Amino acid sequence: MDDFGLNQGINQAVLALAHQGRVQAVSCMVGGPAWAEGAQALRALDRCRVEAGLHLDLTECPLQPALRQPLGRLIVRAYLHRLDVPALRTEIRAQLDAFEQAMGRAPAYVDGHQHVHQLPMVRTLLLQELGRRYPAGGLWLRATRSPQGVAHADARTGFKSHVIASLGGRALSALARRQGLRQNARLLGVYDFTGGAPAYRARLERWLHAARDGDLLMCHPGLPTQAPDVLAAARQDEWAVLSAPGWADALAAAGVRLQPMGQILG
Incomplete structure (x- = not known):
C-alpha cells in the first residue's frame, strides 16, 4: 500500500486493511503531514505480517x-x-534517517513515490547509500517490470505500465543484482485511476489471475479526508473494493496467497 503518511485518510485505510490481514507492505512518505501520527500506529503492527518500507519522495x-x-x-x-x-x-539520507527514527528499525524495503527511485542519478545515489548504511543487505527494492501478457482494460493502462517500467527499471535491476539486493518479479496494479469501483474490481481480478510467485500488487486506498488529494476519488474506490467481504473469495478464485515480499524472496 503506497503513500502512507500523506494524509490521515490514507493512514486510516491502510491500517484498517492491515488489521484485516489484507496488507503485507506499507510504503511510507516520511515527509508527509500525517507521517508522525501514522508511524506510531504502524510500529504496533506485527512486522512479520506487515513490512514497512521507505517510499522515497522527491515530488510531493x-x-x-x-x-x-x-x-x-x-x-x-x-x-x-x-x-x-x-x-x-x-x-x-534524511528520509532514511527519518524512517529509522520513527520506526526504530531499518526499512524492510525501498521504493519510490511515482517510481522516482529508479531514475538516473537517483538510483545510483540511493543504492550507494543503501550499501553504505546496510552493508549486510537484507532489504529489497521495488522493481517496476511490466507484466507481459496481462490483459488491460484499455490501451492507456497497458501503455502506462510499460512507460513506468521503461523509466529506469532495467537499469535499477542491474544495479540491485550487482549489489546483492533482492527485487519483486513484476509490478501489478498500474492503471490510470479512473473508472470507479466496478472498474477497479474488474482490474483487480485480472491482476490476481495473472499473478505469479514474487509479483507485487501496488494499491493506493484511502478514506475521505479534508486534505487536498488529486487521487481522492480513486483512493476511495480502491478502499471500497479492498475492504469488501468478497476479498477472500477473489483470492481463492485466483489461487493466490498473499505474503510479505521479504519472506517470498527469502
Missing part, C-alpha cells in the same frame, strides 16, 4: 522543500544528469 513532500519538483521536470533533469547531487544525497 521531500524533507528539503526546495528539492520538490513536478515529476515531468524531475525525469528530464535526471536523464540530462542535471540534478543537484549533494542535495539529492542529503535528501535520501
Whole structure:
C-alpha cells in the first residue's frame, strides 16, 4: 500500500486493511503531514505480517522543500544528469534517517513515490547509500517490470505500465543484482485511476489471475479526508473494493496467497 503518511485518510485505510490481514507492505512518505501520527500506529503492527518500507519522495513532500519538483521536470533533469547531487544525497539520507527514527528499525524495503527511485542519478545515489548504511543487505527494492501478457482494460493502462517500467527499471535491476539486493518479479496494479469501483474490481481480478510467485500488487486506498488529494476519488474506490467481504473469495478464485515480499524472496 503506497503513500502512507500523506494524509490521515490514507493512514486510516491502510491500517484498517492491515488489521484485516489484507496488507503485507506499507510504503511510507516520511515527509508527509500525517507521517508522525501514522508511524506510531504502524510500529504496533506485527512486522512479520506487515513490512514497512521507505517510499522515497522527491515530488510531493521531500524533507528539503526546495528539492520538490513536478515529476515531468524531475525525469528530464535526471536523464540530462542535471540534478543537484549533494542535495539529492542529503535528501535520501534524511528520509532514511527519518524512517529509522520513527520506526526504530531499518526499512524492510525501498521504493519510490511515482517510481522516482529508479531514475538516473537517483538510483545510483540511493543504492550507494543503501550499501553504505546496510552493508549486510537484507532489504529489497521495488522493481517496476511490466507484466507481459496481462490483459488491460484499455490501451492507456497497458501503455502506462510499460512507460513506468521503461523509466529506469532495467537499469535499477542491474544495479540491485550487482549489489546483492533482492527485487519483486513484476509490478501489478498500474492503471490510470479512473473508472470507479466496478472498474477497479474488474482490474483487480485480472491482476490476481495473472499473478505469479514474487509479483507485487501496488494499491493506493484511502478514506475521505479534508486534505487536498488529486487521487481522492480513486483512493476511495480502491478502499471500497479492498475492504469488501468478497476479498477472500477473489483470492481463492485466483489461487493466490498473499505474503510479505521479504519472506517470498527469502
